Amino acid sequence: MKANVLEAPDQPIVWKEVETPIPGPGEVVVKIKAAALNRRDYWISIGKYAGLKYPAILGSDGAGIVTEFGEGVDPNWLNKEVVINAAFNWGENDNAQGKDFKILGLPDDGTLAEYVKVTAENLFDKPAYLTWEQAAAFPLAGVTAFRALTVKAKAKKGDTVLISGVGSGTGTFALQFALAMGCRVFVTSGSGEKLDSAIQMGALAGVNYKAQDWAEELQHLSGGFDIIIDSALGEGFAKFPDLCKPGGRIVFFGGTAGDIPSINGRKVFWKQLQLLGSTMGNAADFKAMLEFMHTHQIIPVIDEVYPMNTAGDVIKKMGTSAQFGKLVLTI
Numbered sequence: 001m002k003a004n005v006l007e008a009p010d011q012p013i014v015w016k017e018v019e020t021p022i023p024g025p026g027e028v029v030v031k032i033k034a035a036a037l038n039r040r041d042y043w044i045s046i047g048k049y050a051g052l053k054y055p056a057i058l059g060s061d062g063a064g065i066v067t068e069f070g071e072g073v074d075p076n077w078l079n080k081e082v083v084i085n086a087a088f089n090w091g092e093n094d095n096a097q098g099k100d101f102k103i104l105g106l107p108d109d110g111t112l113a114e115y116v117k118v119t120a121e122n123l124f125d126k127p128a129y130l131t132w133e134q135a136a137a138f139p140l141a142g143v144t145a146f147r148a149l150t151v152k153a154k155a156k157k158g159d160t161v162l163i164s165g166v167g168s169g170t171g172t173f174a175l176q177f178a179l180a181m182g183c184r185v186f187v188t189s190g191s192g193e194k195l196d197s198a199i200q201m202g203a204l205a206g207v208n209y210k211a212q213d214w215a216e217e218l219q220h221l222s223g224g225f226d227i228i229i230d231s232a233l234g235e236g237f238a239k240f241p242d243l244c245k246p247g248g249r250i251v252f253f254g255g256t257a258g259d260i261p262s263i264n265g266r267k268v269f270w271k272q273l274q275l276l277g278s279t280m281g282n283a284a285d286f287k288a289m290l291e292f293m294h295t296h297q298i299i300p301v302i303d304e305v306y307p308m309n310t311a312g313d314v315i316k317k318m319g320t321s322a323q324f325g326k327l328v329l330t331i
């Protein structure tokens with residue numbers, strides 16, 4: 001088969017011939033119809049990720065057709081149209097993943113290839129209302145946003161929610177999910193065009209996080225937040241406790257903008273705020289997200305679709321953060 005292979009950090013990713021995977025016990029091989037990128041693929045491509053190993057076939061998100069199965073797998077999976085939950089071996093504890101947890105696309109070979117081998121328990125039926133591209137776009141970013149809003153933030157109708165960096169893949173899902181839950185949603189972005197797109201989707205208002213007075217402006221517009229969903233950390237994070245209403249929840253799962261410089265702890269305890277770390281989601285979260293997406297007919301926001309053999313260039317493009325939503329690759 002052909003696959004996008006990363007031989008070393010900062011080296012070009014090459015579309016080349018590699019061995020086609022063979023399923024072991026409990027495993028299937030999926031012929032990829034479409035795959036999608038996550039910031040993780042970019043971090044790995046520049047050598048900034050834990051547990052790096054080379055050569056690597058990146059890609060956590062994929063949708064396709066089951067072509068082979070190993071011992072112990074229900075034969076009914078054969079020829080089924082599936083999406084892959086990229087979270088493997090979550091473990092028994094619903095509150096956090098265990099030590100054997102891994103994400104598809106490092107250490108194991110991922111979806112930026114003609115075929116991928118995964119455990120059958122990570123397969124879910126492809127939602128029939130979505131195209132291949134749309135189905136490939138939601139697993140990792142979708143479940144991350146869904147768990148952040150539901151399990152962590154306990155979002156409910158009427159809550160005032162801030163989604164920071166709304167142009168991100170995770171941000172667009174958080175926006176769609178929070179709107180579908182009946183929340184009042186405000187957003188930030190580094191781009192005026194992306195703020196406009198978010199407002200067209202249903203956000204009440206947005207501010208550019210590069211503006212000097214972005215936090216004051218948000219406070220004025222919103223009256224304060226019950227929930228803040230953030231994937232960036234960085235300088236701006238220190239303003240979040242001010243922006244929260246008493247009892248507010250700040251959920252974060254990424255550090256695109258760096259570390260948190262300092263935070264006023266007194267404000268956090270006096271306002272009884274909760275700072276909640278989150279990472280992806282377990283199988284129950286994934287299933288609940290699928291049901292939620294089906295009920296609300298959520299269509300993932302795709303920035304652009306590219307040919308699979310250009311993954312290297314598209315991963316580089318991701319580093320510029322020009323996209324609004326997901327970057328998808330098809331064969």
Ligand SMILES: NC(=O)c1ccc[n+]([C@@H]2O[C@H](COP(=O)([O-])OP(=O)(O)OC[C@H]3O[C@@H](n4cnc5c(N)ncnc54)[C@H](OP(=O)(O)O)[C@@H]3O)[C@@H](O)[C@H]2O)c1
Binds near residue numbers: 037166170188234280
């Ligand atoms: N822990 C987990 O399970 C998990 C899961 C998924 C993602 N993540 C992490 O979450 C982050 C987002 O992932 P992704 O795949 O959604 O990324 P992505 O699609 O590449 O989006 C990156 C976005 O970050 C935003 N951004 C950059 N600087 C910012 C700042 N100072 N303040 C606010 N937003 C800023 C930009 O939004 P605008 O264009 O709107 O300015 C940019 O488009 C990454 O760091 C990723 O590693 C973690």
